[in-house]
Amino acid sequence: MNYSILSYCLYIIITFLVIVQAGQALYKSGQYFLQKIFQDAAIATAINKLLLLGYYLLNIAYVLLVLQTQDQATDIQTTLEMVSQKAGFIILALAAMHFFNLVAFTLWRYYTYSTEIQNNKI
Numbered sequence: 757m758n759y760s761i762l763s764y765c766l767y768i769i770i771t772f773l774v775i776v777q778a779g780q781a782l783y784k785s786g787q788y789f790l791q792k793i794f795q796d797a798a799i800a801t802a803i804n805k806l807l808l809l810g811y812y813l814l815n816i817a818y819v820l821l822v823l824q825t826q827d828q829a830t831d832i833q834t835t836l837e838m839v840s841q842k843a844g845f846i847i848l849a850l851a852a853m854h855f856f857n858l859v860a861f862t863l864w865r866y867y868t869y870s871t872e873i874q875n876n877k878i
Contacts, residue, residue, distance in 0.1 A: 759829035766839045767823065771846045775815045778850055783808045793865045802837060811853070 783804060790800035822842055830836040 759831060760825075763773045763825075763835040763838045764823060766835070768819070768844050770839065770843045771819045774843070774847060774850070775812065775819070778854075779808055779811050779815075780855065784809070789839070789861065793861055793868070807857070814853075815850065817851060822846070833871075861862045 761849070787800060787804050790804050791797055794800045794803065809829065822845065825838060825842075827838060829838055
């Protein structure tokens, strides 16, 4: 049995499922958050769709770039270790991207909110 092929298949399946599930959850939850920031449902929906597309493209590219490995999977144990390490890096990257987006949009909301307060006081 070729364990390298098995590890590639497991890696692609696991990361694909994680990426799609996380993308759909972020898309659904992010709609309300973006409407609060931009105060326009049409703009929020358009930005949400663009963010989802960018999310998928970036993650698929990263998954494919990391697919190749120098290590050889010689048995089930090394196969599972390789797959878990690669999938772990993908999940860590997803978490970092999510955190960055939350910080960026929170800062944007804070900036627009403080600008609105200043404009109303003048």
